[in-house]
Amino acid sequence: MYNILITGGAGYIGRQIINLIDKKKFNIVVVDNLNTTKKNYLPKNIKVEKINILNKKKLEKLFSIYNFDGVIHLAAKCVVSESQKYPDIYYETNIIGTKNIIRYSKKFKVKHFIFSSSCSIYGNSDGIVKENNKKKPVSYYGKTKLIGENLIKRSFKNTKIKFVILRYFNVVGADLKNKIGEIGDKDRLFNNISKKIINKNFKINIYGNDYKTKDGTCIRDYMHVYDLAAIHLICLKKFKHIKKSLELNCSYGKGYSVLDIVKSFEKIAKRKINLIYKERRNGDTEKVIASNKKLNQFIKWKPKFNKLDSMVSTTFLWNKYLNKNL
Ligand SMILES: NC(=O)c1ccc[n+]([C@@H]2O[C@H](COP(=O)([O-])OP(=O)(O)OC[C@H]3O[C@@H](n4cnc5c(N)ncnc54)[C@H](O)[C@@H]3O)[C@@H](O)[C@H]2O)c1
Numbered sequence: 001m002y003n004i005l006i007t008g009g010a011g012y013i014g015r016q017i018i019n020l021i022d023k024k025k026f027n028i029v030v031v032d033n034l035n036t037t038k039k040n041y042l043p044k045n046i047k048v049e050k051i052n053i054l055n056k057k058k059l060e061k062l063f064s065i066y067n068f069d070g071v072i073h074l075a076a077k078c079v080v081s082e083s084q085k086y087p088d089i090y091y092e093t094n095i096i097g098t099k100n101i102i103r104y105s106k107k108f109k110v111k112h113f114i115f116s117s118s119c120s121i122y123g124n125s126d127g128i129v130k131e132n133n134k135k136k137p138v139s140y141y142g143k144t145k146l147i148g149e150n151l152i153k154r155s156f157k158n159t160k161i162k163f164v165i166l167r168y169f170n171v172v173g174a175d176l177k178n179k180i181g182e183i184g185d186k187d188r189l190f191n192n193i194s195k196k197i198i199n200k201n202f203k204i205n206i207y208g209n210d211y212k213t214k215d216g217t218c219i220r221d222y223m224h225v226y227d228l229a230a231i232h233l234i235c236l237k238k239f240k241h242i243k244k245s246l247e248l249n250c251s252y253g254k255g256y257s258v259l260d261i262v263k264s265f266e267k268i269a270k271r272k273i274n275l276i277y278k279e280r281r282n283g284d285t286e287k288v289i290a291s292n293k294k295l296n297q298f299i300k301w302k303p304k305f306n307k308l309d310s311m312v313s314t315t316f317l318w319n320k321y322l323n324k325n326l
Pocket of ligand 1: 053078093119171
């Protein structure tokens with residue numbers, strides 16, 4: 001058995017990873033403070049420890065008990081707009097919390113480490129973003145993720161720990177069969193539009209229509225949560241082929257503007273959505289599209305849910321389910 005710690009495993013991406021992991025080969029332990037999620041969103045046979053990653057004592061005890069082979073470190077605060085308002089909270093969880101996880105991974109000689117990073121570390125970029133692009137985060141959230149990456153690189157440098165830094169772009173969609181989707185009010189475009197349509201409110205705020213893009217609205221590269229989770233499993237399998245470390249952009253390499261997304265939602269709503277243009281938001285970048293060449297070379301895979309309409313429809317149907325059931 002391979003003992004694996006998944007911090008933040010009760011969250012959106014963590015639950016999808018756990019759903020896909022082979023439970024016969026992996027003994028999973030989840031660490032989550034459960035502030036924004038619940039234990040019973042995870043299958044009953046998964047061990048969940050309600051621990052804040054800022055609590056060093058509890059973490060040390062946990063690491064000493066389980067002798068983890070691998071860690072997937074997902075626990076973080078992750079809303080860009082919130083990070084601008086409450087930088088101290090983001091500093092604590094995303095930097096100090098990450099430092100703690102690194103510290104005990106080193107002390108208890110974990111072999112493999114996967115870190116959830118973000119495209120927001122690149123900041124404003126024009127066109128395709130490669131892994132070696134300049135890192136100039138605009139938001140405070142992006143800064144904390146970049147510091148997290150640097151801490152990992154520095155701390156694991158002279159150790160035997162192999163690590164993969166996965167830079168997720170924008171994660172969307174849901175696994176309807178297994179009831180996995182994003183929970184909570186995180187001010188995400190796909191969820192916001194879904195909720196409006198469900199509530200029969202067909203007016204949507206667009207923050208900025210004067211960006212230098214094809215239609216003036218921001219462009220982002222999206223990835224379905226199922227495909228993103230699958231990448232983690234491939235990384236776990238391939239650790240033996242990784243010499244030391246790897247940084248990978250995780251996305252499909254295709255940009256969609258806010259208006260492209262609105263149009264896809266209009267197909268579901270079967271009507272026009274009224275657009276209300278507002279000022280640009282502090283911390284938003286104009287256009288971020290991933291180069292996924294390195295990812296594709298490494299994992300040689302076929303994504304399952306890379307059509308915009310399937311990302312939009314699964315998000316919508318998940319929000320409809322949430323509206324009725326939670
Ligand atoms: N969702 C995205 O679009 C996206 C994009 C890029 C990167 N990421 C990164 O992916 C990771 C997971 O994101 P997600 O979308 O699943 O978010 P999420 O909020 O659903 O999951 C994060 C989990 O971490 C837990 N957590 C937060 N603070 C904690 C603390 N102090 N101690 C213990 N647990 C704590 C939360 O309870 C939650 O279950 C994060 O590191 C995030 O920065 C997400």
